[in-house]
Amino acid sequence: VxxxxxxxxxxxxxxxRQVVFAGIGFETTAPAVAAAILDGARRELTNFSVLSLHKTMPAPLRALLDLGETAIDGFILPGHVSVITGSLAFDFLxxxxxxxxxxAGFEPADVLAALVRLAAQREPAVAIEYTRAVRPEGNTLAREVMxxxxEPSDAEWRGLGTIPGSGLVxxxxxxxxxxxxRFSVDPGPSREPRGCRCGEVLRGLIDPPVCGLFGERCTPEQPIGACMVSSEGACAAYYRYRDIGE
Ligand code: SF4
Incomplete structure (x- = not known):
C-alpha cells in the first residue's frame, strides 16, 4: 500500500481478511496513521489494525544531551518533523x-544555509531555515488528530536505550x-547485527569508518546495520560522500 x-x-x-498496517516514522507520518484509524473507526471496521511503532522527536535530543558524552555545539533540526511539531518544540535546547x-530543509542548499545560520549564532537559539514549510507553532490540527x-509510551532507541514517553501507542x-x-505475537528483544556500531555512530561517539564492517562487508548495496540501509542513514551518507576532501 x-x-x-x-x-x-x-x-x-x-x-x-485481517489487514495490519505497520505504523512507522515520527510526527511526520503519525498524523496520517491517526486519521486512517479515525476513518476505520467511522466505518466500524473490525478487520483493520495498526502496529504502532511511531516515535516522537524532541525526547531523544534531550536524552543525547543528558548523556553528556558528545560535545554538541548545535543541531540541524528535522524539517519534516518540524512541519508538525513546529520549531517551538525544540526551544528547550x-x-x-x-x-x-x-x-533545515532537505536540499543541499537548505542544509548549507542551516549550517551557516548555526555557525553565525552569537547566542544559542532555535531558528527556522526551512521557512517555506515550517512555522514556529507547527500544524496544530495534525497534532490534535495525533x-x-x-498516547505517549516508552520506546526503545538504537544506541540510546529506552526513553520514557518517546513512542506512540x-x-x-x-x-x-x-x-x-489483537494478535499475540511476541517479537522478542531487538538485537543489533554482530559487529555493528550503529548505536555509537548515532550518539556521535565514532565516525562510521571506525566500524570494522564499514565499506567492506557493510555497504548500501549489502547493508548489515540500520545506519547503512536508507540513503539518510549516517553510515550510508558517509559512504556515499567518503571521497570528498581526499
Ligand atoms: S551500519 Fe554498517 S558500517 Fe554502520 S556501524 Fe553498522 S555495520 Fe558498521
Missing part, C-alpha cells in the same frame, strides 16, 4: 541546555485497532 488509507480501503474491500539549532488517537478509546493486542 502507498498510504494507511489504502490499508483501510483494503480492509473494507476484504472483510474476510537553547533555553535549558544552551545549545542552538536550525530547522493526540486524539495516540493507541489511546484506550482506540485500543481495538492495536495489532499487538
Amino acid at each position: 502507498y498510504s494507511p488509507f489504502d490499508a483501510v480501503e483494503l480492509a473494507a474491500a476484504r472483510p474476510d 537553547a533555553r535549558e541546555y544552551g545549545v542552538g539549532g536550525v530547522v 493526540s486524539q488517537v495516540f 493507541l489511546a484506550p478509546a482506540f485500543r481495538q485497532f492495536a495489532a499487538e493486542e
Whole structure:
C-alpha cells in the first residue's frame, strides 16, 4: 500500500481478511496513521489494525544531551518533523541546555544555509531555515488528530536505550485497532547485527569508518546495520560522500 488509507480501503474491500498496517516514522507520518484509524473507526471496521511503532522527536535530543558524552555545539533540526511539531518544540535546547539549532530543509542548499545560520549564532537559539514549510507553532490540527488517537509510551532507541514517553501507542478509546493486542505475537528483544556500531555512530561517539564492517562487508548495496540501509542513514551518507576532501 502507498498510504494507511489504502490499508483501510483494503480492509473494507476484504472483510474476510485481517489487514495490519505497520505504523512507522515520527510526527511526520503519525498524523496520517491517526486519521486512517479515525476513518476505520467511522466505518466500524473490525478487520483493520495498526502496529504502532511511531516515535516522537524532541525526547531523544534531550536524552543525547543528558548523556553528556558528545560535545554538541548545535543541531540541524528535522524539517519534516518540524512541519508538525513546529520549531517551538525544540526551544528547550537553547533555553535549558544552551545549545542552538536550525530547522533545515532537505536540499543541499537548505542544509548549507542551516549550517551557516548555526555557525553565525552569537547566542544559542532555535531558528527556522526551512521557512517555506515550517512555522514556529507547527500544524496544530495534525497534532490534535495525533493526540486524539495516540498516547505517549516508552520506546526503545538504537544506541540510546529506552526513553520514557518517546513512542506512540493507541489511546484506550482506540485500543481495538492495536495489532499487538489483537494478535499475540511476541517479537522478542531487538538485537543489533554482530559487529555493528550503529548505536555509537548515532550518539556521535565514532565516525562510521571506525566500524570494522564499514565499506567492506557493510555497504548500501549489502547493508548489515540500520545506519547503512536508507540513503539518510549516517553510515550510508558517509559512504556515499567518503571521497570528498581526499
Ligand atoms: S551500519 Fe554498517 S558500517 Fe554502520 S556501524 Fe553498522 S555495520 Fe558498521
